[in-house]
Amino acid sequence: MKYRSVLGFAGLILAPVLSAAPYQFHEQAYRNDVKTLASDQFEGRAPLSKGEMLTLTYLEKSFKDIGLEPAFGKSFLQKVPMAKITPLNQDMQLKVGDLTFKLADDFIARTEQLAKEVDVKDSDVVFVGYGINAPEYGWNDYAGLDVKGKTVIVLVNDPGFATQDPKVFKGNAMTYYGRWTYKYEEAARQGAKAVFIVHETAPAAYGWNVVRAGGTSTRFTLVDNNDNMSKVGIMGWIQHDVAQKIFAKAGIDFDQIKHTAEKPGFKAIPLHMKANLTLKNRIERAESHNVAGLLRGTKYPDEWIVMHAHWDHLGKEMVDGKPVIYNGAVDNASGVAGVLDLARHFKSLTGKDAPERSILFADFTAEETGLIGAQYFAENSPVPTKQLVSFLNIDGMNMGKSVDYILRYGDGVSELEKYMADAAKKQGRHVNPDPRPQNGLMFRSDHFALAQQGVPGLLFMSLGDTDPDYIPHKYHQAADDYDPNWTLDGVKQDLGLISDVIDTLSHNRDWPKWLEESDFKKRRGQDGR
Incomplete structure (x- = not known):
């Protein structure tokens, strides 16, 4: 009998487990799945579109043909209540004191509140540094501050990136406190009426063109029981030079004062100006x-491992009177096809090889517009989240040749990192750290919505591993199309690794733990694990 070691970080148990059944890659089926989902007929798979209906029909039939059970009672589908919010006043202006700024060029503003009109009238403007309240780092930019009804200006990313000091937060690697989503969430908890994040390309990890596109177009949002009124009213960004002008009007040098926010004990600075915006x-x-x-599962059916990819992409738009379709072949038809192929593999296993824990094969909606489907699933899981062992997420696969490494997003976050390393070693590969930790990719895909509920996860993302042209010219562009010349060596390699991780988890009694102090770890503790 062969044994598979699950000895990793302190706390894991060495258990005798039969070695994993060799992964069976169904290449032709995989190619067909990607080709179909990324075809023009599916119109870019935008939520709430014809493309969604075609995608759901295709995936539901695929799961049935594989022989899976419905995950949501008698249905393979879970309804996700959403709202489509389209800004109407493209000529709106932001006024701060006697300064006036132009939408798109100087600032963007949107809301997730389900209101036809959101006003900021004569709202006091306050600079609150990074807008972070992080007890585990001994940091609170809101300490002793009342911002109810006020407009706050905050810096992007976190003090670790600004100082490049590994002793400050996580140094160059972004924490969740550096993400723009967190800035808005915390400001809402503090009672602010509006938030404007100062854009700078290096700490944001993208240019103003990305911010501009996302802030002036139709957006989707998840709907709660109170029409999202607990969220901050205005979610905004301002250009760096706009911040300079506002602060200069207040008699402050922005580029000097922002450095004071990099140190613990920073005190918020009222700008003694009023903001107005409708x-x-x-x-x-x-x-x-x-x-x-x-x-x-054959022995522990109430313990679930979740294998996931998001099915949505950017849909289509009219450009110069002609339709342009964003087919999203790599992002993320490749991941959806990977989930289907893993389902085929594990369904084929019998006897001692069959998984003892249940495996949920899932595809969520609206990842591209804010992890909406994942958030809804996390808050409305068909079983309590304490019964979810782990969440494995594919967000783009390596469609080319095989490589001698696997990328790890996050470092020292959870014990699942050891599972990844062990599986890679069996393939003769090694683990490479995220080459751009300052971009915060760990917080920008669906696994993060489950992490917020305490479920540890792994992100598998291989965008452009063997295609240097992908990120600059294909990512979120119309050129992300199916290519019959793909070798798929990287896909087979990575699906084999993921299969090994799932197989190990499905046969042992381990509940992978969070390693670093965080709200995620606290939530897992509250769930009894």
Whole structure:
């Protein structure tokens, strides 16, 4: 009998487990899945579109044909209540004191509140540094401060990136406190009316063109029972030179004062200016869908491993009177096809090789517009999250030749990192750290929504590993199309590694733990694990 070691970080148990059945890659089926999902017929798989209906029909039939059970009672589909918010006043202006700024060129502003009009009238403007309240780092930019009804200006990223000091937060590697999503969430908890993040390309990890595109177009949002009124009213960004002008009007040098925010004990600075802005919207309510199938475990059916990819992409738009379709072949038809192929593999296993824990094979909606489907699933899981062992997420696969490494997003975050390293070693590969930790990719895909509920996860993302042209010219562009010349060596390699991780988890009694102090770790503790 062969044994598979699950000895990793302190706390893991060495258990005798039969070695994993060799992964069976169904190449032709995989190619067909990617080619179909990324075809023009599916119109870029935008939520709430014809492309969604075609995608759901295709995935539901695929799960049935594989032989999976419906994941949501008698259905493979989970309704996700969403709203489509379209800004109407493209000529709106932001006024701060006697300064006036132009939408798109100087600032962007949007909301997730389901209101036709959101106003900021004579709102006091306060600079709150990074806008972070992080007890585990001994940091609170809101200490002793009342910002109810006020407009706050915050810096992007976190003090670790600014100082490049590994003793400050995580140094160059972004923490969740550096993400723009967190800035808005914390400001809402503090009662602020509006938030404007100062854009700078290096700490943001993208240019103003990305911010501009996301802030002036239709957006989707998850809908709660109170029309999202607990969220901050205005979610905004301002250009760096706009911040300079505002602060100069207040008699402050922005580029000097921002460095004081890099140190613990920073005190917020009132700018003694008033902000005014009116945002008008068209609100359309609708339902999108997650889709998932279940392979029930032979011994522990109530303990679930989740294998996931997001099915959505950017849809289509009219450019110069002609339709442009964003087919999203690599991002993320490749990942969806990977989930289907893993389901085929594990469904084929019998006897001692069959998984003892259940495996949920899932594809969620609206990842590209804010992890919406994943968030809804995390808050409305078909089983309590304490029964979810782990969440493995594919967000783009290596469609080319095989490589001698696997990328790890995050470092010292959870014990799942050891599972990845062990599986890579069996393949003769090594683990490479995220080459761009300052970009915070760990917080920008669906596994993070589950992490917020305490479920540890792994992100598998191989965008452009063997295609240097992918990121600059294909990522989120119309050129992300199916290519019949792909070798798929990297896909087979990575699916084999993921299969090994799932197989190990499905046969042992381990519940991978969080390693670093965080709200995620606290939540897992609250769930009894």
